[in-house]
Amino acid sequence: MNAPIFLKQPAPGVFPQDGASAARPLAIMPETAIKPVKRSKLWELKSKYHCPIIGTCLPMDELVKFARRFAFGVSLRDEFSMHTEAAGRSGTRNEMSEAIQKHLDRKYQACLRRFEQAKNDAGVLAIWREHHACGEVSGAMWAALTHKAASEETRQVVYADVHMLSHQMGAGQAADARRLIHLEKENIELKSLVEIERLARVSAKATLREELRSLRQNAAGQHVEPAEIIALRERLAAFESGQAMIDMGRRLMNLRAALEQQLIAVQRGAEMEKKLIVLDGEIRALRAERDQLAAERDALERIFISPEMPPETDNGGCDGECHSCGKRGKIGCVLYVGGRTALVAQYRSMAERLGIRLTHHDGGQGESVSRLPDMINSADAVVCPTDWVSHNAYYQLKRQCKRSGKLCVLFKGAGVSSFAAVLSNLQDPRAALAAQDGGLQQGIIERPKTFVRTPA
Known part of the structure; x- marks a missing residue:
């Protein structure tokens, strides 16, 4: 049993400077008495580590099993969408994240x-570098990121190493595949040439032996020129001594050099x-x-050349549902989710020129995603740049728009020109009415030319 250790002379500032308590010795328990912390769970890690863990530690066949088991909302043939949803769900403790935690613990x-x-x-960093140098990355990354003694700096080193290794492996595998194809083709051709030469040598040797036997039979009954017999014997001796094989090897080397030039x-x-x-x-x-x-240029011109319109605040008792109404299909309030926070003022100014009131949610960078349902319900339409929003906000946005039947535009690019093109198409009555009456399925568009609404 470990006994406590006492300091005879307490360090300055450790004890209060009163009489009895200042002279009292300090009891320090040894390190073995401190209860160690537990390993980190998958959902306790930062969200940026979920992407490399899902992509490196879970092969695609295992990810498909988890997607089928936990009813992912994407196609099982869409590998990127399955990866994205698994990474997004790993940020919280749920049945899927707990199952992945148990599976990776058992696997590694x-x-x-x-x-x-x-x-x-x-020690964690040293063991990680040993595994990284040997190419054993997947299990070592899982053990290092969840280790109880790993600091955030060590986790960042592991994350950076895996990120760069993925780029290098992609380029190296393509080069190795091309080199292997060329070598296999060359090997097959060389084997064919060797087999042809071997068969030719066997055939030539048999022919010489037959000629020599025939000549000997003829020499028994008639005179045969000694020079012809000597030549045949020399050719036969060359085959039997291996000189013919040496000559064939030289020919084969010449053929191989010519083949290499052709391959080049x-x-x-x-x-x-x-x-x-590529070009x-x-x-x-x-x-x-x-x-x-x-x-986008045309959209900007339409916005800035057209006269500025104030946002409509009073509809005069009209809900805009009549087919003959001029307000039918018009957008009065737009919610912008994600994007660049520094450009929000420009987004809002551009919307106000078209008479649209713009509300903004930063997509989970600083604001809570729990505010999204109320903000979506209070807007006429929702726009979101898919490359400037978090996983959680993206899926929360899609689910809420599907429930409420809100007009939803998902596009790429968080610049002012992309937003201008979206606003320009939102102001097109034909595009807005087609989206409202058509009941089309929701989807991502690279250029904001089509507007779709999820069915209520």
Whole structure:
């Protein structure tokens, strides 16, 4: 049993400076008496670690099983959407996150036992670097991120190493695959050449033996030129001594050198073809970007050239549901979820020029996502840049719009020009009425040209 340790001379400032308590010795319990903390759970980690854990520690077949088991709201063929939903659900404690926690603990229990040897943060980092140098990343990352002694700095090192390793592995696997295809093809061709040479040598040897036997039979009954017999014997001796094999090896080496030159020429042609494909893709991307910028430019011109309209606050008792009403399909209040907080003032100014009142939610960066339902219910339409919003806010937005039947526009790009194109199309009565009456399914659009509403 461990006994407490007493300090005879207390350190200055540790004890109060009164009489009895100042002279009282300090009892310090040894480190073994301190109860160790537990390993971190999946939902206790920061949200940025969920993406590499799901992508690295769970192969796609295991992720499909979890998606089917916990009824993901996406297609099982859409790998990115399954990854996104799993990462989003891992941020809270639920049945799915608990199941993934148990599965990874059971799958990587060998790595967990190895990391239990580390008693401090430096030990965790040292063991991680050993596994990272050997290429054993998935189990080591899970054990390091959830280790009870791992600091936030160590977790950041693990996160950065895995992030860079994913880029390197993608490029390396493509190069290895191309190299393996060339080597397998070359191996097959060389085997074919060797087999052809071997069969030719066997056939030639049999022919010489037959000729020699025939000549000997003829020599018994008639005179045969000695020079012809000597030549045949020399050829036969060359085959039997292996000299013929040496000559065939030289020919095979020459053939191999010629084959290598042909492979180099073919490889150059393939590289040029790939470069042409890449350039063609870049040209198409530039054309698409040009068209998108032109559309955004036109939207900005329509907004800033048109006269500024004040937001409508009184509808005069009209709810805008009549087919002959001029207010039918008009948007009075728009909720903007996510985007760049620094541009909110410009978003609002642009909306006010069109007579639209704009409300904003930062998409979970600083505001709570629990405010989204009330804000969605109070708006006529909801717009959201999908590349500037958190996972939780994104799924909360989709669920609430589906329940309430709100007009919802999901687009890419949080710039002012993209928002201008969205507002311009929102002001188009034909697009708004088609979205309200058509009952189309909700979806993500890269360019804000189509507006869709989830059915009530």
